Amino acid sequence: MNNSTASEQGEYGGSGLTFIVVPDEFTVGRPGPWLGMLNDACENDYKAVAVEFDTRKNIEFGDPNDNHIGINLGTIVSTKVVNVSDVGVSLKDGSVHRVWITYDGPQRRMDIRLGKGNQEDYPPKPIFSESLDLSPYLNEYMFVGFSASTGNHTQIHNILSWSFTSTSQAFLRKSSKNELPRSFMIFVAAVALALALFLGFYFISRHRRNASKLNTSVETEIHMPRPPNKPRRFTFSQLASSTRSFSEIELLGSDSRGEYYRGKLSNGSQVAVKRFSAQFLSTHGSDKRRLLKEIKGISHLRHPNLLPVRGWCQDNNEIMVVYDFVPNGSLDKWLFGAGVLPWTRRFKVIKDVADGLSFLHTKQLAHKNLKCSSVFLDVNFRAVLGDFGFVLLGAESKQFESAVCHGADVFEFGVLVLEVIAGRMREEKEEGNPEERNLLDYAWNLHQIDEKVKLVDRRMGSLINLDQAIRVLEIGLLCTLNENKGRPSMEEVVEFLLNMDKPIPELPRTRPVALFPYNSANTGLCNAYSCTF
Template sequence: MLKISFTIIVHFTLFFVFFIVNVITITTTTTTEFDFGSLTLSSLKLLGDAHLKNGTVSLTRDLAVPNSGAGRVLYSRPIRFRQSGSHSPTSFNTFFSFSIMKLNPSSIGGGLAFLLSPDDDSIGDAGGFLGLGGGGSFVAVEFDTRMDVEFKDINGNHVGVNLNTMVSTQVCDLGEIGIDLKSGDSVNAWIEFDGSTKGLVVWVSYSNLKPKEPILTLNLDVDQFFNDFMYVGFSGSTQGSTEVHSVEWWSFSSSFNSTASSAAPPPPVVSFMNPTANPIMPPPSLAPSASSNAQQKERKSTCHSGLCKQGLGAVAGVVAAGAFVLALFAGALIWVYSKKFKHVKKLGSLGSEIIKIPKQFSYMELKVATECFNANRIIGHGAFGTVYKGILPENGDIVAVKRCSHSSQGKNEFLSELSIIGTLRHRNLVRLQGWCHEKGEILLVYDLMPNGSLDKALFEARTPLPWPHRCKILLGVASALAYLHQECENQVIHRDIKTSNIMLDEGFNAKLGDFGLARQTEHDKSPDATVAAGTMGYLAPEYLLTGKATEKTDVFSYGAVVLEVASGRRPIEKDATGFRKAGVCSNLVEWVWSLHHEGRLLTAADQMLEGEFNEEQMRRFLLVGLACSHPDPLARPTMRSVVQMLVGEAEVPIVQRTKPSTSFTTSHSQLLLSLQDSVSDCDGIITICTSSENSFNGRDIV
């Protein structure tokens, strides 16, 4: 009897939900919103060579030999682009981040395009056609890497608007704004269309911040190119080349209410989409208009029923009555359900902390993946654990498995890392695939970074890391820190920014990792004093003295990383030629500032580069490093401004030739110098206990 009643309640509830949704549908306008943070595999349609790889969408194949192929990815549901009868067009805006990487540097050609098409089944030709066409009409914004005389291309590095033809209606040279599509760097694009003015506008930048000036503007006669329903997505192709075209982030919003589409989608906070059928937690919103869940609401502006014609009062009455009845049935449903399942097992404290993490692995899975945690599989050591290379038996994916040390401090730091990074989504943060807590073990599973850590690329590689790679890495880390400091729902202070915690993927894109020391706090809230922890040479002087970690202490650490990457020297070195006398642990910031004082700043450039760098760019990065290393935390820039400085969208603040003196007492300054000179292992983690009087005792160093 209970089972029958339960079934009847469910059926009635579904009936009323269906009824009310249909009533609301009649009275609302069409709105579509989604992004990579909330899409599932079933939300995308892959055609041709398109496939998923490492959480991004690759439009073409990863082949080291030249080939010609095409691929297309579409949002699987058609979107209303024109109202029936009136033919009024929708307004839409989209933001996406993409990269074009050459597996063979001498083999180039092809490109990708943002696409609107009424057809979701066919795909166009490879080569210079970018996979567009295929027998159907289309509107596309192309990013082309090869000059094709047949299509009247201006060069092999341009953006253009294509309307049912491969000959661009309007085109612009991306070199004019410093963008190189073939560099392998992540490129950001914003496209907006205003349905009332019929204006299409395009912006392009390396930065997450939309430029003030668009690169393309165009009036679009939508009646010629829009159908009532269209599909949106991307198309790409190779042209006898080894280019790989990847879409790393995508958000889209459309509405017939022009005010709803006036604000552009937020910048990316995630470098991956959810590949499973179970949606994961979307990234935190960056603006009131940001979309955190894929949703599609449909409304029709015209009345097709007597109920609608009786006015809004009748509609509201029906909706209110339906909602009341629905509430009664829902209450009964909840009561029956709670009676039947009153002994449901509650999650433990650990489970409540990690419920938002993508996947829970079994201990046996990870034991098999790492060959019983074989010592030969060790690829690194974190602050509180060992990192193993693993091959997941289920799908063959290669991952990094971080095994917690069994000390109480190690477990606390692991839980801190798990609870913080599980809520973060940004393309320059190491992606956490999952976790395991069995048999007294705590294990974290990350994407494996094939190019290892930045410190190894700088100091242990056979060939020097090229300057363009270094610039891209530093910009990526700055973007990640700007996200942590200013764009998260709660501010995150990393507290351990250093080159060994910056990982490099196959395209030498930076991925900031190791959040074991990180702390979350509300924005604009004064930090509490804690045990100062981190690596000497990267620690801000005020953090050593007060134990209070702020975003400006992270900025100081980032400045040390910038100087380290640009100079090829560690923040604290011994027996370094050109520093103070041998055997003394010398400070990189002091040395670079002394060169700046002498007017020889470029002398700090890494000699291993042999002059293969842009001098103006090198000077800018070194000055940014010094600005971030200012002794006064209030004088340091924010990470958002650092991103703008690095891409040339903001001026670097004037850095005085003589390093400013600190406001600390003489005893404090001597203490800081003695701390630096006492560190024998410059890469070692230190923790320093502080008191409310900001005094130290030599015994506090552990």
């Protein structure tokens, strides 16, 4: 397509490009609007510094036009704005532009110079040169890069060349007579950011006529607008409306904790709403503050193998959790239904679940409800963990729960691995062979007689790497060992799955007398399959 120029009405064009300094490498790049600078994973006090090359006018953010450079400090609303039309530059005419950004730490001053692509000399006059204190928005270590995003419009950005330099020097400053005496103060004396880059904005636009506009509300506090998908608190009436008053038509499933409903929010987003039952809240969720704290803690996490929590509700003595809706549904429908998942996808599911659990554990959190029905498959059949337990069933205290929840997750992961390999539930119905009803018992019995191959789902046929499946099965059994008898951490499990040549600890030749998901047999936390003698 040909290069083009946007009209004065701003009907065409994408949003532009941003040079950004952020505290981590995870939040930038998530799906969403706002040039990719801020999204639902960002905290309210998110520290970031950005220089945006904005080619779309957003009135709600105070943009002067669709051709400006903005300096953003921890928010999508620009603290300083430069209208580059005043210097005869168009950021989206297909030309190559060269930009120099310099920040003087001791002087707290930023300069921005703009030139043409073939300009080698340093422009003598900056288009922006003002005092600006970046220190409140910078950590000791930051990540430097670029971000961009589009909506119904497209735009191609080419970074032809760029460089970044940062220098710092620390020294002691003596206190003056007018200052309170201090033993010493060490501070960063100079931080200089020098950026030379070619920005090629090749404009390709496609305007969708008759497209309906989302009816989004702007926060009254315009300096800190909320990203559209940021987890938030819902009212009971909002969730009741989205689920047709919790109609049976929208019911997706249920368990001992409550019921799942499909919902549609006012902005058109499809969600899944977990409504905790009154019985669960009265027995296991009596400490509602603790439950809500766990919900909010997990809602801030973002990982490819975790189902995002969109919000929660605490209203009318109800507690609900709102998740993204996954059209492919939960893993149990694919494992125990009419279809057959091939081994390659089953193995990928196991690795995905392990990655998600390992990430949770590094954040000192746990799933606490791991089973096939709490693992979901997205459109690419990537496994994502959802339906978090938030509290461990039967745990009598927070201290005890925090001590055992990671080990319990590993145990449940081991049982889930057996389910995925066998293609059957952990507890079969009464009409099954009594010796095979309990999957964990059956797997250990097969291990004792060295016939683990019998556990592998025959429906997968010959298209299976049998040696690989047996090794994964052994990793699953390893996870069900008692914690003081060799149960690995999820970090170790991930290593075993990623490096299939890495030796795993040898399993005991006979089944342990008792298998516990927790440290002690006297906790009262055992169930039919996990505390057998």
